[in-house]
Amino acid sequence: MFMCCLSVISSIPDSKFPCSPLTREEIENHLSTKTPYRVRQNLNEEPITFEDCQPRRIWSVIRHGTRNPGKKDIKKIKKVLGKHQGKILNNPDVQMCQKELEKMKSWYFKAQPEQEKFLVPIGEDELIELAERLQKRFPALLTEDYSQKHYLFKYTATQRTLKSAESFCTGLFGRHKLSQVLYPSPVHKDPILRFYKLCTRWKNEVDKNPEATVEVDKFIETSPLIEELLKEVRGVTQIKDLSFDDVSLMYKVCGYETAWNKYGEHSPWCNVFRTTQSLQVFEFIEDLDYYYIDGYGFEITHKQACPAIKDLFEHLEPTSTHPNATFYFTHSGTVLKLLSHLGLYKDDFVLTHNDFDKKRKFETSKIDAFASNIQFVLYECDDGEPKVLTMHQEKVVTIPGCPEDSLCKLSTLKNIFKESLECDFDGICQLNQSEESS
Template sequence: MINKQKLFLYTITIFLLTIYCNALNSNDIRHYLGTRTPYRIKYNKNDSKIKIPHCKGEKIWMLIRHGSRLPSAKDIVGAQTVLQNLKYEILLQHKMGKGLLNKEQLKNLEHWVNDMPVEEEKYLTLEGQDEMVLLAERTHKRFSSIIKQKYDNNSFQFRYTATQRTQQSARYFSIGLFDKKSAHDVVFEPALKVDNTLRFYKHCERWRKEVKKNPKTLAEQRRYGVSGEMNETLGYVSKYLGLDRVLDLEIVSLMYKICGYETSWHKHFVSPWCFAFDSKGVQRLEYYYDLKHYWNDGYGHELTARPACMMMKHLFSTMRNESRNATFLFAHSGTLLKLLAHLQLYKPKSHLRGDAIDEQRTWKTSNIDCFASNLAFVLYRCKDGVKLLTMHQERIIKLPMCETELCPLKHLEEYFYNSIHKCNYADMCNVS
């Protein structure tokens, strides 16, 4: 009887702890920072070796978004001017007894400084370096039979775009993948100024004209920006900070972005610019930016995902390459999101709209495109044929066009026949 009572109490305790932990996660602002979400709270903690019965792993192809980085020059300047002035205004208002920040929050805000050099805009941070090293170590542990400890130039490919953040991401990833001696021997392919594979959208003039520079692309985002939900959040943030005026969306958006950047850089520190956001408010800001990425980088326009066939060509070519067994490509948010759309992953049942937040959406950049996000394909030679395993954020996922997680390579080659064999970049991207 005593044992049964103990078991019952144990079960109840675990149940209540689960509810408590889920509640903590739902209120934890770090889970809703969009493309600036820290990878350390999103990756798969289980790094045990992946074993598939009757199959032998032979190749891995991995696309990796760069790690945590500094903001753009525009946001650095905004932090040093707009937010710096706002900081003093908030502190003054609280001295007059206004606002809801507590003593600890006020102290953190008072000590906040922004000394980021503008000339180092978008540079990889120390946390970004750690993200790459640790990701590589886990990848090697899971696929040690494919990724040999000793580097061989014929077996490995490392490639990055012409940016400091991807170049450094590749470098630190290689340090985590090999021992120090082998890491020094790694040969990185020269970065291309015009890279129609890793950054296929950057020089796609038709996409730039019809989507990126098209005012209609961000219509739903603008619509949500003036919605009742957003106006409620702007009012709440302003009141919480003790201001006599309602902050406009541009300033609150800057707060949200700096909140994300600074929180992603520090493992045990939340930016003071996060303090005024409650759970509801931060999720609304997250949705505001999800609308942008959905319509600009995802399913909003059919043309957006089409040039990602350049990545698909590279993937299937690599899988048929007899000598190379490990390929690591370092790119950007724009690359990853468009490839996810090309693969029909995280596609909502209908277009995301700006009338109200869609809390059940699958297209959520905090989950699918945080810093250091990654997408991997692993080739297995099995008793019943050659198959591909897909992993996103280090978790095994099932592609929509496949019946199981381990998908026959032949089936995928047939499904993506046009992507592999009829991917003409000039035809897709030249403006007629």
């Protein structure tokens, strides 16, 4: 649709309006779960060593890299933003600078519906480079020689996690050894990698429950920040009837296209936003949504992650017969639920629609970027006490109850997660007969 709009534009009139003051860095830091991993990666590749201790085992959960949107979003972006592109370029009063108008004129959305949620090239790079850095930090543990006895790689039944796993293995072993790597058959409702797909109670009480989005709805319906945002974007585009959904779609495309483009400029749709606050408004909406669906909003949401925790300890046990290096490639929902189960990034208040101005730890732009990852590394020490290092996005983090920025005794971690190790998943997740029949 948008191509027909462009065909009537012979030239773009000179603009005297200034460009958006937002820098690429400002934009990239407020894209919620569409944040490219390059913003969060740790480029310090020095080996992580502790006196009298040697790394022996690693267990890791990794979100897939940067991807395409879903099919519905791809179709909507092409149709709705194609129409708005034509309106912008045909209106001489649009408050965008010449450079922004030129970029808007050349814009077209590359993703096709049949490529929905596919990993994109930059997503492959994210996983390759992550593997290379981890290998440099733990060279004795993550060897360049693949062995099924030493390595376990597992992904869900999706293209984006399969390609993420293959890219990660490319970083470890090189492309010429990829054919040697064996993977278990992928499962869509994997009990470890996507436990929430099997949790009936969570689906009913949270995921499909309108109450879970109440705080998001209240913020959108009552906050004066929404009206400020709409006024800003309507003024820039000179499209007076722009809806909130339209502007939300612009933010979404801003995120995807900026994440896709590592070396070039941000998406032309980012230019409709003139203040950092506008990006932060959408970021806050995303944080509210994920807080209740995947985070601390409901106890069952993070409590159901116990199968992953149980699997973690089975693999970290010094006498375990499991492979020494375990890497699971999964999704945002798994990473956020697991982080919450671990007690990380928990604020001392319940996040509500009134908390836009509050400083918070639960910020999806910071904790759930594309390719976000969690590592647990077991160290065997000369004192005979096995200890564990925990890392999130390649940085050392402290599990509540463990020593700050250091190794934590395996026995201490087991005590902290004693209930998780027992893990009555069916008891947590299954509705009883009276609930099912009601």
